[in-house]
Amino acid sequence: MLKVKEYIDKTEELTFEQCLSDLGKEKNDLYFRISETEAKLFKSKKVKLEVLEKSEVISYIKTFLSELSDKMNLDIKSEIKENEDRIDIILVSDNNGILIGKDGRTMNSIQHLLRQSISIQTGFNLKIMVDVSNYKEKQNYFFEKDIKQICKEVLDNHIEVKLDPMNSYKRRMVHQLVSTYNELETESLGEEPQRYIVIRYKEN
Numbered sequence: 609m610l611k612v613k614e615y616i617d618k619t620e621e622l623t624f625e626q627c628l629s630d631l632g633k634e635k636n637d638l639y640f641r642i643s644e645t646e647a648k649l650f651k652s653k654k655v656k657l658e659v660l661e662k663s664e665v666i667s668y669i670k671t672f673l674s675e676l677s678d679k680m681n682l683d684i685k686s687e688i689k690e691n692e693d694r695i696d697i698i699l700v701s702d703n704n705g706i707l708i709g710k711d712g713r714t715m716n717s718i719q720h721l722l723r724q725s726i727s728i729q730t731g732f733n734l735k736i737m738v739d740v741s742n743y744k745e746k747q748n749y750f751f752e753k754d755i756k757q758i759c760k761e762v763l764d765n766h767i768e769v770k771l772d773p774m775n776s777y778k779r780r781m782v783h784q785l786v787s788t789y790n791e792l793e794t795e796s797l798g799e800e801p802q803r804y805i806v807i808r809y810k811e812n
Contacts, residue, residue, distance in 0.1 A: 610668050610729045615657045616645060623657040637662055639732055660732050662690060669697065669736075672722055682707065694735035697722075698742065708740045712747070715740050751778065755785050758807060759792055768808035773798065779805055 615630070617623040620642060628635065639660040644653045666688055677684040684707065687698040699715075701707045708715050719738035727733050739745060758769050771782065779796060782805050786794045795806045 610660065610664060610726065612658050612660055612730050612732070615659070616654050618652075618654055620655050620657070623655045627657055627659055631659070631661065633661065639665070639734065641732070658731075660730055665695070665726065665734065666690070668726070669695070669722065672725065673697075673699070676718065677701075680706070694737055697736065697738045699738065699740045701740070704741045704743075708743050712743060715743065748781070751781065752785060755782055759786060759789055762792060762807050762809055763789065766809040766811075768806055771805045771807065773802045773804045775801075776803075779803065782807070 613627070613631070615623050615627040617626055623642075624635065627638075627640075631638075639662060641658050643656050643658075645656050646653070669688060670686070673684060673686050682701045682703055684699055684701045686700075689696045689698075699707060699718075706714070707718075709717070715738055719736060722738065723734065723736050726736075737744075758771075761767075762769055774782075783794050783796075786792050786807055791810055793808055793810050795808070796803055797806060798804050
């Protein structure tokens with residue numbers, strides 16, 4: 609089980625000093641959030657620091673994946689990388705097809721369950737990305753290639769293109785890709801789960 613540790617002091621600086629001294633860690637070894645405690649009668653507000661050790665999160669993920677391996681009866685190997693704003697997990701098994709699932713659904717479910725499990729225990733909503741044998745990386749490569757081809761067509765004929773409905777992650781990718789073309793613009797339309805993007809030429 610993951611445990612959030614709390615520290616309270618007069619200022620943010622003093623609270624961090626207390627925390628880092630107690631844990632023997634550096635600031636970048638921790639996930640943390642800061643809030644102010646309510647002031648009591650004749651007393652000023654204080655700063656509350658809630659921390660989660662990154663090493664404990666990694667250990668929890670390894671245990672989670674080990675249990676998943678047993679339940680799915682698959683030999684799952686993992687590589688876990690801590691990036692600046694998220695944790696990347698690459699999985700490889702003796703049957704990647706089962707681990708990926710149709711259109712990546714099993715893989716995405718693993719990612720969702722892992723995020724949710726950590727969030728329920730700690731209240732921290734960590735960014736966790738699960739990939740199986742670089743499946744997402746390969747899919748993203750071909751997705752980007754298709755969007756760039758569509759951009760070229762819109763640039764050539766000035767006719768807007770309505771893309772198929774897609775999730776927020778892919779819509780964000782489209783917005784970012786199209787933003788590199790000065791003559792093009794994007795617009796998100798519709799309601800979830802049928803929200804889609806239109807790519808159009810900027811008319812002067």
